[in-house]
Amino acid sequence: EQEEQQSCKMKWSLVSVLLLISILKNTLGERFFISAPSVFHVGAKEKVLVQMGGEYLNKVVTVYLEDQGALMSEKKKTQCSTENDINIVELMIDRNRWSESKRRSSKKPYLDLVAEVFGDRKRKITKVLVSDHRGYIFIQTDQPMYNPTQTVKYRIFTLDHMFRPYQGTIITSVFNAAGNRIMKSLKNSEKGIFSGHFPIPSVSESGTFKITAHYDDDEAKVAVREFKVQKFVLPSFEVSIGAERRYILLNDQQFDFTISAMYSYGERVNGAYHCEFGFMTIGQKSPHIISGLELTGSVIDGRATATLQLKNIDWKQLNQTLSDLQNSGSQLFVGVFVTNIQNGEVQEEKLYLPIFPxxxxxxxxxxxxxxxxxxxxxxxxxxxxxxxxxxxxxxxxxxxxxxxxxxxxxxxxxxxxxxxxxxxxxxxxxxxxxxxxxxxxxxxxSSPTGSYLYISFTHKVYNVGESLFLTFRTPTAPTNGGYIYYMVLSRGMIITKGSLVHGTLTTGSVSITADMVPFFRLIGYYHGNNGDIIADSVWVDVRDECEIKVTVSTQNR
The missing domain is CATH 2.60.40.10 (Immunoglobulins)
Structure with a gap:
């Protein structure tokens, strides 16, 4: 029963925080609390929070990760000298040791998070999940299409799991339309970016080429960028469908959309359009076209407007309603064909519209x-x-x-x-x-001891640089005095922490920083008279803002 009460009070531990050791009874004069991310990323520094009191004060605690007795990280030592101390140590899984551990066993990706207190023979251990996900790779090319003998210029961005620039070794490959690798290179991405180029062989077959990139020991997660190679042909125009919203509501009477047709070099098409409509159900390879709903009209200077009257659809003939389509997950289909009046060239575009109630x-x-x-x-x-x-x-x-x-x-x-x-x-x-x-x-x-914590603040969207003013309320303060502790979590990481002298009404503030964007959760807690942890948490929105300011300018030459 006591465990159920504690789990109810500590629901915040599910928010990217894992509780290692809850608390030892205050009657023993001992208090030991550690929290850490629920997922440790290989090669990334993860913050572990340590807070101790009572007889644990001024005792050295050693925190580390291990796998069946094999050390997987450095051993980090810390100690709390006063009751209001909250310390943070950083642990990083050694990539080589982790790779060796995976070769020895195919078990699930977990490690033991261990805490040892000097003079205490019994270690505190809990399992934490491990992720091999090193980060993200994005590839850009200077063009979507090339001719044989042209040079492809590309750029690769490498980011860690927090979307920050990551410096690491990248293996890059180029495959031709037949799927054969024609180039492979090993490069280091300094400051999370590097550029390269390569020529397309003159004898290359037309088709889709691709550039792939992955971290040197992570072949399972490959980034791909495709581009087309073909011999010189006259450029064709592109058709696009525009709409104020790209979905349909059950009570909509009509769907208004625009049609644009333009060549890549800017010339606008004059001609005619033909539209057909239908619906696509789950599992179908092609849409079911509804007869009698066709629309035609003129494209002038690359533009046209059209309206589908949903009320004109004969639902009885289709033996179903728009609501039936919505319940089945079907989508409304729009197909547009544009003909260039000058040369007779025809291009098409398709649009699928989900239906919402x-x-x-x-x-x-x-x-x-x-x-x-x-x-x-x-x-x-x-x-x-x-x-x-x-x-x-x-x-x-x-x-x-x-x-x-x-x-x-x-x-x-x-x-x-x-x-x-x-x-x-x-x-x-x-x-x-x-x-x-x-x-x-x-x-x-519900609390058998009548102990609660209530955190309040002004609800709004905060800016980086502002202060968040908080009020912590408790019906009764603990007889042993003590502190209210808090930590700020964003994207699964502990950003900051602090403590305040406990009273029935306690106030404090937190400065909003860029690493709290776009939102964060603040968790507050205190230790009750019987050793329970009494907690509350709040969600705070932060206005999206780039941490780094970038200025783009041109220079006259």
Whole structure:
């Protein structure tokens, strides 16, 4: 029962943090707490948080990773001299040792995270997941198409798993249209980027060539860039279909779209277009064309507009409705053919439109599932369009019991509202917009000792450089005094940490930095009188901003 209560209080540990040792009873005067990322990346420095108290103060703790007794990282030592100390050590899995370990065994990718306290014979051990994913590789070419004997110029970007520039050894290969490798090179990406070039042989067959790149010991994860090689032919024009949104709603009466036709060198096409419509069901290789819906018209100066009247579709003849298509996951098909009046050349373009039942999606996952009696109930909702983009400036209605509030979504589609009312039993939160309603049941928090932690702050989108002001509230402060500890997590990493003298109302602030973009979670906790960890967490949005400023300019020569 006690373990279940602790797991409820420590749900935050699932947010990219793994709890190693929870706590030893305060009656023994001992307290030992370590947290670490739930996933360790090979070759990357991962932060491990260490916090100790009581009889563990001024004792050296050694933290390291091992596999069946074999050391997989350096041993890092640290110690806490006061109760408010929170230390961070960095552990990195040795790539060579990890490769040797994988050759010895095909077991699942786990290692033991070990903590040893000087003078304590018993080690503290838990398993952590290991990822071989070193990072990402992106390849660019200066053209999408080449002729034989031309030179291909390419550029390769290497990033780590946090999307930061990564310096490493890259194996690059070039394959011709027949699939034969015609070039292979080993290069080092300094500062996460390098460039290269190679000539296309004069005897090359037409077809699709490709450049591949992977890290020297990671052949399973290959980046690919394809380009075409063909003998000189007259350039053809391209057709594109534009629309305000690239999906259909069940209550839509029509679908408006534009057609553009242009050569790569900028000449605009004059001619005619022909459109056909249908639907594509899951498992089909080609769309089912609906007869009688064809549209034709003129393309003038490379442009045309068209409208599909959805009400003109004979659903009885098709023996199904638009709602049936939506329920089955089918997509509406749009096919456009454009004919150049000058030379008779015909080019086509296709568009597949998913079908959604509502204009918006409402996400209540950031609203707490539990409330603390006597404290405000904060409702956080995020409204998005069906394609996942934030719905900005949308009116939203929020209601709890007999209380209601109206808000307008911010630039991230978010709305925030706080309600003060006395509730002792579960209740429902209703959030609605444009006829769509989402609900969530909120349960009262339960604690056998009556110990809680409630973190509040001003809900908004913060900028890098701003300060986040926090208030930590507890119904009763522990009789042993102590501290409230907090840590900031972003993208699975511990960004910063701190501690504050514990009281029934404690305030503090955190400076917003670039490595907290685009959001972070702040976790606060304290040690209760009986040794439990009492915790709470909040989600904070940060306005997206590049950490490095780049200026592009031209020079006259």
């Amino acid at each position: 509502h204009k918006y999606k409402i996400d209540l996952s950031r609203t707490r599932s539990y409330f603390i009696p006597g404290y405000p109930v904060e409702v956080v909702a995020v409204v998005r369009y069906p394609d996942g983009t934030p719905a900005v400036g949308v009116p939203v209605n929020i209601s709890i019991a007999s209380q209601q509030d109206s808000r307008i979504t911010n630039e991230y589609g978010g709305v925030y509202s706080a309600f003060n009312f006395n509730a002792t039993s579960s209740f429902r939160v209703d959030v609605s917009s444009d006829g769509l309603q989402e609900s969530k049941n909120i349960e009262p928090a």
